[in-house]
Amino acid sequence: MVDIATRVWNHKWKIDPIVRSLIDTDFYKLLMCQSVFRNKPDTKVTFSLINRTKSVRLAEIVDEGELREQLDHIRSLSLSRGESTWMRGNTFYGKRQMFTPEFMDWFENLRLPPYHLEKRDGQYELTFEGSWPEVMLWEIPALAVLMELRSRAVLNSLRKFELQVLYARAMTKLWEKVERLRGVEGLRIADFGTRRRHSFLWQDWCVQAMTERLGDNFVGTSNCLIAKNRDLEAIGTNAHELPMVYAALAKTDDDLKQAPYEVLSDWHEEHDGNLRIILPDTYGTKGFLDRAPDWLAGWTGIRIDSGDPAEGAETAINWWRDRGEDPKDKLIIFSDGLDEDKILSLHKQFVGRVKVSFGWGTLLTNDFRDLTPDNSLAPFSLVCKAVAANGTPTVKLSDNPRKAMGPKDQIERYKRVFGVGKQEEMEVVV
């Protein structure tokens, strides 16, 4: 049993790495990495850290020396024998040898590429450049390092007793949320909280709490290291970076229009079953579905990651019906800004009409809101995104314009190409 408060108090941070393994990352990163390794290995990309919560002035909170130390440590990591064995030998989504010998040989020899760090306007500019399959693996560890260094900077000012009370209250808070989710018929929840976790130990504790209390309703974690250590299912499929980079690589407007489907066509060849999950919102869900080829309707499900989630789910259900599919056979995964209230209401609204699953992220692994007097541990909206591919800037539109990314003129071009009209702005919670 880990006493997190004591660990936090006793730790000399310098000898305690935040990211302790190359597989302390989201499972979908590895799946996507293998896909990229196979289909687009020579693409050059730039990933960049973006703090959407400008009021959290990271460069004033987090020491640059400590940040470099943690990032350098991540560059020193390589896949351990046990980790390699787990990836090679484990069954993922019911399938053996999910990762090919070619990919594993490459991954076993991988070290993460250099980073570029500077301060600007109270924020860190942290960028990674290089070949796509290498650079993409920086995303999750970079986010986890910044999030946890921010936590540590705040915790550093607390006395022992305050730390103990803080964690007792955080545990109670999470426990009460999990209690509310317990015993809800048919509920399926996974931990998606690696990138914005309060800390590694805390995420690990949250996963234990879910395991203890939710039983089979807790279906697994996106974090491979925790999945391996705790003998849980590793969960995840694919993310926006695939269509964003494929789109940036498109030479003409027509190619651009096809890019999101090309991504899924590559994916279709490699995966089946629960791994065939559409993420339709990169350039607007509605247009994406309207123009989708029929084979996509045969996929297992849709992940809804922006916009009004209930509306998105209704759109998906209608789309399946229009394409002659029975929504009851389909899976909808909600993964945007969830907390227990939203989970319960979405579950109630859609259970029985469609299969529903939840990827619970930041408010599972980092809900320290209102636990410090100035709310200095509240989570904030940090992302690390592919911002360019082979020298061309990437664009994301999303179903919420506040989540849009890219140069203004390119956003306009994408909106035109993808026929995205007026969008409803929604607050980005986390």
Added chain:
Amino acid sequence: MVDIATRVWNHKWKIDPIVRSLIDTDFYKLLMCQSVFRNKPDTKVTFSLINRTKSVRLAEIVDEGELREQLDHIRSLSLSRGESTWMRGNTFYGKRQMFTPEFMDWFENLRLPPYHLEKRDGQYELTFEGSWPEVMLWEIPALAVLMELRSRAVLNSLRKFELQVLYARAMTKLWEKVERLRGVEGLRIADFGTRRRHSFLWQDWCVQAMTERLGDNFVGTSNCLIAKNRDLEAIGTNAHELPMVYAALAKTDDDLKQAPYEVLSDWHEEHDGNLRIILPDTYGTKGFLDRAPDWLAGWTGIRIDSGDPAEGAETAINWWRDRGEDPKDKLIIFSDGLDEDKILSLHKQFVGRVKVSFGWGTLLTNDFRDLTPDNSLAPFSLVCKAVAANGTPTVKLSDNPRKAMGPKDQIERYKRVFGVGKQEEMEVVV
């Protein structure tokens, strides 16, 4: 920083004593012991354990072997050098040498006398017989042992993770209570929770929480060991056992009527200031005050330990006024079944009219209500009382007939002698 959950999990109970020192007891026990040592050293008394919560069948929960082991361990304790130094050298209530060299010489050589234990009707009959100053020191450790063995028996069935959540929730619960008491102008609270604590470590944690959060509003603890270890004031004055034994020793009804005042007359010679606190309810508060000699009105305060506390306080205030005293100079100590709501409302009602202080007991150091599914850790009402003195049974009437004790005919006799009429029954919370 003690991680209580881990300690509980790791502990092999057999090597971890519940009572770890002869001064792991209430301060008033030591004050009364000195008084008895001086005034009634040859009195033979019997103390007996009484579980007022019959539904908690202690003998079915607590293993007899473990109970004997803990009691035997207490008999092996003697005052350590550091403890003796603290008692001899410390300032109590602003006074040096509170304990006389004669008393300390005796106390340093003391070992607690034998106990008698048997099971009956699902309960333990635990009795102590011998000279008053020795036997009286069994009360607090005997209660603490039974309470904690009951806690341990329940905790023993919990898994590690459950223990961690349990203590996180208990800490959060207490922290929220203390938060409510924080910053209340003029509030004075002491820990009176030794006898019915969940465990020693837990009491110690509760005291730390009060120290951290309440600052000067937390005036100290009745527990001498914790007061010594944490450099706090040791708090307490006197208890029912003095008038109960004095009364039992009375040969005639007239002597009986005078006994409670004789107690206080002995006390008056030994103590002044904040140690001159009247405990008026042993044989009915109203009659006691009506018949009290005038010098008693000059005492510093009154402790209210049964009956309706607000009513008792009004009675005391009126009594002082009748005797020409200004209630504003007087102190009322509430110590019966307190929780934060009652503390706040009593404080609000009496602040400014009289000095007010609170001795917060069971619901400070043992509020594990509703933290286990079957409420198996809820505190219960266990007492250990002087039941006979020199062969005569003792009697307590109290201001709540449910707290009355003694043979029926003697209760009637006492009621007649002390002029106690009809009393209002009130639930005994803890």
